[in-house]
Amino acid sequence: MASVDYSKVPITEKPLHQPPLEEIVEVLSKGLVSNFEDVSVSAEVSPDLTQPPYNLSAPGLTGNAKLVELGGPPYLVPTVRRDKLYDLAELLRHLRRDPALLVGAGAGPWPYLGVNCEGIINLSLKDGVVEQGTRIVSVQPAGAAKGSSGYKQQGLPHTETRTALLGNYLLSDGAPGKVIKVVAKKRIGPANFITAIRETLKQHYGDKVVGLGGTFLLREGSVKHHVMPDFSGTPLCSDADVDNWLHFFEMRAPIVHVGTLVTGDMGLDLRVQHFHGFSAHGDGGHYHYDVTPEQAHYEAYLALAAAVVRIDPPADTHAIGRD
Template identity: 30%
Template structure:
């Protein structure tokens, strides 16, 4: 179930810098917002060569609390937010200090009390070690259904409830009012290509925008931001969990991939996903981040 920012509000990506303070650097950029029907067609085209079965349609959002989320919907004044960044993960000097608060993030994007979901790092002050965090929190409703996953001593991983608004290092989020609104429903079966579900959508949207020559604010090409929740109903996924902090500086790429722990996961997973077709702000934003949990 995918949602883009509604036309009734300014469609924006907000990039928050690598600081814990309220005066942290904040940059924003406008995003291209197609009608949902157009988006459904774009996603159908993006996915059809990579999956044996692809179905896309515009429909009312189901009650996502049944999937373990803290709000029934993902609509209402949507914002896509990128906080911190990969440099915080790569350099040990940031590991203990790059700590953020979801309520502060919501305030800084002008949506105090928002429903926030997405993918980020857990706070080591809460968990005790570096860990993955799947936040789903409706701040004004005081409703938190977030979970975290960490690697334990024997190399396996565990998942538990996370009772804090604090997160660390980096995060990609959607902030909204948590309303039930129309969304694009996407159903796929049997992958036959190389790209995963989210990467396939992201690349397909980027290609469609490049071919359409759509521009926003004079940029060479417009970008789309997507936030959504999807369910792994059957089969398995190849997912990662970050281990505890590495004590030496890492170089992004193969070294990070080798450091991560990968596991076969699923089925019955709720996946929280935020992705961009490209970087509209030229602010080194993360193009995609998806994490999953068992509801």
Template identity: 35%
Template sequence: MYPVGEIQKEYNINTISKELELSGAFILGSSTTASRIVGMNGELILLVLTEAEGRPAVNGSYFSSINPADGQCLLEKYRNKFSDCNFGLQGNLYACEGKSGKVIEVRVKRRTGGHSLVTALRKTLEGRYPDKSLALGGTFIIQKGKAKIHIMPREFPAYPLNSVHDIEGWMQPYEVSAPLVCLSVLVSRDPGLDLRVEHTHCFSHHGEGGHYDTDTTPDSVEYLGYFLPAEFVFRIDRPRNMHTVGRD
């Protein structure tokens, strides 16, 4: 992803499911569009029931991009006749069997601190279990209020993105309105795998979505979320050249 986007990198969700030895898995999370398929960069909100014996994959994913006509957020279904289960560059995903069972419910109203919901959850786990690396995956709804998101431009810049300042100058910020459905993956502490410790993308049914940063209405925001801890963490195609830009 950084400092120069390797847009030729492409990954298949069904293949990943098999690599995890969890064929037919339900996978959600945040990733990047496959440029070869959609012809541009975009924020991919990934939601797939992977293929299993006798059953094709079911793709409920969305992607957001910057509308070239007016510069506004453009949210679309992520389906393509060539491949509807590929993503590009990078992704932080949570895979499970998709069965019903006990979950961790999070209900909160009014933000009093400076952290987003996801960062607050991650730092709470990190503080409570400083010697362990705990991962959560799940979904939450911003039921009331507004949120700050960002969207990558359709093309990577000609210059390397070497700092947070470079990245923030390249990304396009937006303020969007609830209700927003957010798909989130977080790790309390990197266990030495060069992981991105949190990543959340969101979509809506009113045409807005992208990479969730935080809410912008702390006094009125309301969240409802459901999460599960991960049993295993898998690192696929670890880059040779690592960086620390934007990891948190």
């Protein structure tokens, strides 16, 4: 099946509010303490993110940083749109981005695996050469193998650069530069790590929409993730239908997550937060929240985005399946 032709789908871009990093540091330092006992926020150059445990496809997150939202949940529910296949290397070329790093949460290329799967997107382009660090996670039949965890994480070959249906990515030059570093330990409030950051920023900045993207590491504790099984044979018409269809698992640290958050919709039908995780021990999927508040230990490096690029938004939209 052919991938979507980017010259034939709507692509719009809107600027985001860009406060000074030092101001964001102050806002988050004051706000996050209602949700975490131990909070430390700073603006600094990220470490080399190509190194473990991050294993990203470029060393940094900055350089013309933008959020990219591709497709959306309406291409997945109530029924799948199998024509919504996107080649991400082709997207970078279409947007004339090289060098580029694209990291975030999306769906894996189902034609590659033969079934629907999660995509932990981690792809770079430099001098026309693709480095594919994306992982995919698929549901495995229960009891298929001894010690089966119910899911399987695997890599993709450099020649497989497709994704499907939807995606939320940070796009940058992949260059080392100043980002927001957030360390948060021991959760004492109800919000998950990303919701706490997004709501703190929204409370302060109001209608001025701020967007961040990048990576966070769960150093200790466990998290609840979901993994999408193959496409539903019956229409999924509510969040309850979607939850019944998804497979939920508890996964163990250390897990590296990649994705985006944005404090408003900007009339672009945005998914306001979306992070997926992968790990060296095979755990990975769509992040919901930690299940071990006492042990929770997060460390994030988040780049401030200058704009949102909205690609091929669903014409008929709805609010189902966005958690």
